């Protein structure tokens with residue numbers, strides 16, 4: 007069993023360059039949350055908030071992220087949920103399970119964008135512009151931090 011980890015959350019407009027440990031930074035403007043891997047390895051974990059990525063729940067006191075966070079690209083390969091500012095550790099996944107999870111994610115993302123495209127066909131140019139803009143921001147954030155994200 008791992009140690010119990012309690013997180014603090016901070017709502018920020020811009021993500022600070024130096025992240026404090028056990029702190030989850032949430033930028034509503036960028037629809038992104040970022041924290042240092044809860045195992046203590048110090049890697050930055052970026053969780054974009056969107057219907058195809060993570061869902062952020064703020065109950066007025068604490069934060070939850072859904073689904074779980076699997077840091078397969080880090081050496082620690084830690085896997086946990088963030089529930090009400092608590093880290094709930096999961097078992098490490100086998101390679102097969104990681105693979106299955108990735109395929110499931112890919113399907114969810116494809117379904118999401120298919121739905122978006124269907125909406126676009128109905129001819130909302132503002133929705134289209136917004137989508138392009140969002141993607142631009144996302145990649146900007148990724149480049150900015152030089153972070154390998156989970157997708």
Ligand SMILES: [Zn+2]
Nearest residue numbers: 043045047082
């Ligand atoms: Zn770690």
